[in-house]
Amino acid sequence: MIHANNPAPTPRNADILRSAALAVIAALTLTAQTAPSPPAGTCAAGVGVQILGSGGPIAESDRAGSSAIVWIDGAAAILVDTGSGAFLRYAQSGARFEDHRAIAFTHFHADHVADLAAVLNSGGFSDRTEPLTIMGPTGSADFPGLNAHLQALFHPQSGAFRYLSGYLDGSAGKAKLLPIEVAADAVPAPWVDTKTGAKITAIPVQHGIVPALAYLIEVQGKSIVFAGDQNEFSEEFVAFLEDRKPDLLIVHNVIPEGPGQPRGLHRPPKQLGVMAAAINPKLLVLSHNMKRALDRHTEGEAAIRKSYKGPMRIAGDLDCFPLG
Ligand SMILES: [Zn+2]
Numbered sequence: 431m432i433h434a435n436n437p438a439p440t441p442r443n444a445d446i447l448r449s450a451a452l453a454v455i456a457a458l459t460l461t462a463q464t465a466p467s468p469p470a471g472t473c474a475a476g477v478g479v480q481i482l483g484s485g486g487p488i489a490e491s492d493r494a495g496s497s498a499i500v501w502i503d504g505a506a507a508i509l510v511d512t513g514s515g516a517f518l519r520y521a522q523s524g525a526r527f528e529d530h531r532a533i534a535f536t537h538f539h540a541d542h543v544a545d546l547a548a549v550l551n552s553g554g555f556s557d558r559t560e561p562l563t564i565m566g567p568t569g570s571a572d573f574p575g576l577n578a579h580l581q582a583l584f585h586p587q588s589g590a591f592r593y594l595s596g597y598l599d600g601s602a603g604k605a606k607l608l609p610i611e612v613a614a615d616a617v618p619a620p621w622v623d624t625k626t627g628a629k630i631t632a633i634p635v636q637h638g639i640v641p642a643l644a645y646l647i648e649v650q651g652k653s654i655v656f657a658g659d660q661n662e663f664s665e666e667f668v669a670f671l672e673d674r675k676p677d678l679l680i681v682h683n684v685i686p687e688g689p690g691q692p693r694g695l696h697r698p699p700k701q702l703g704v705m706a707a708a709i710n711p712k713l714l715v716l717s718h719n720m721k722r723a724l725d726r727h728t729e730g731e732a733a734i735r736k737s738y739k740g741p742m743r744i745a746g747d748l749d750c751f752p753l754g
Contacts, residue, residue: 473501473750477652479678481745482519483511484717486541493747494519495541496718498680500647500654501750502626505529508647510656511536514544517552519747527553527605528560531623534630535566536658537642538573547583547591554594558605565610565621565632567641575641576611614641617670620648635660635667638695646671652753655709657681659718661694662701671709677753679711682718683744686726687733699723703734706742714738717745 473480478501485493495513497520499506506525512533527549536542569575574582581588586595596604612618612632620631628649635644637659644658644667653676660667660682684696691698697705706714714734723730727744734742745751 473499473752474504476752476754477502477650478750478752479654479680479715480523480750481680481715481717481747482523483513483516484719484745484747484749486513486515486718486720487539488720490721493719495544496536496682497542497545498656498717499523499525500628500649502531502628502649505626507531507623507626507628507649508630509533509549510645510647511542512545512549513541517545517548520545520549521552522748527556528558530562531626531628532563532565532621532630534632534643534645534656535564535576536644536656537567537637537640538575538579539640539659542659543579547594550594550597551591554596554604559600559603561600561606561608563608563610563621563623565612565630567614567632567634567643568611570639570641572639573641576609580607580609612643614643617666620646633667633670635664637661640695646674646676652677654678654753655680655711657705659684659696662697662704664697664705668705668708673708673710676709676711678713678715678751679706679709680715680717680745681705683716683723683730684718684720686723687729688726691722699730699733700736703737706734706738706740711740713751714740714742715745715751716742719744 480499482497483494486495494515496511497513497516498510500508506529566576569578583589583591584595584598586592596602597607600606614634617633620629622629631646633644635642645656647654655676681702685691685698687699
């Protein structure tokens with residue numbers, strides 16, 4: 431029986447349906463080719479590092495500002511920086527706020543920290559009430575340190591986002607933040623997570639007038655170094671990690687080699703190579719990729735290679751580096 435309002439497809443209708451189906455398949459294929467690679471699968475087992483934001487600070491590409499997750503056994507355990515644009519990548523990564531063991535900030539330039547409030551705002555919709563360790567450098571006359579930064583955002587009377595002040599005292603069902611301010615002049619004892627055994631060592635680095643830290647993260651026999659933003663005068667950092675042979679050394683790729691480039695905040699490629707050769711990682715990852723550096727990458731790579739001969743990769747947003 432054929433219902434009047436449900437006619438059998440005529441040849442013309444069938445053609446239209448076939449074209450529509452092909453269009454959908456084509457659209458899905460295009461999506462699969464152009465969407466960022468799905469992340470959580472490759473970082474789900476053991477220890478892995480996922481770069482959330484591989485760019486910044488200029489809005490000049492589809493790269494978010496600096497941010498990364500250290501995944502431990504399928505959990506987004508440690509968040510290192512939450513730069514501008516990281517919020518969207520955080521969602522795409524499949525990270526769950528409930529799984530964080532610590533958030534670690536290298537310094538308080540906006541391209542490393544601007545999305546903190548957005549991540550916490552999102553986390554406020556989760557069931558998490560467990561306190562959350564958060565670490566970052568002390569301040570200076572020019573830059574508020576971690577505690578002052580958190581107060582500026584969340585102080586119940588004066589904070590810009592005072593409606594999230596529960597993150598300071600654990601009220602309103604929020605996860606209380608447990609700040610650890612690290613003086614940017616000596617390597618303190620590591621912080622150890624009692625649940626995962628992850629050990630985080632903050633290492634002061636030189637970043638112009640900005641108090642700044644690098645991080646060594648060790649867990650399950652793997653080690654990862656986030657070099658943060660640093661100039662070539664960060665000698666104590668190199669001395670502390672000399673021939674440490676970490677599984678990953680993640681560095682900024684911000685300025686091209688050669689004269690006429692801004693100096694004082696970052697290592698040029700040649701100095702990235704000197705640092706990498708001294709630390710001797712199993713893989714050097716270039717992140718915080720600025721267009722000006724990528725545009726002259728051939729020259730930059732040659733400068734790095736003068737000292738460092740080991741494996742090297744340029745990170746993209748959501749790239750995962752599984753360490754087993
Ligand atoms: Zn910076």
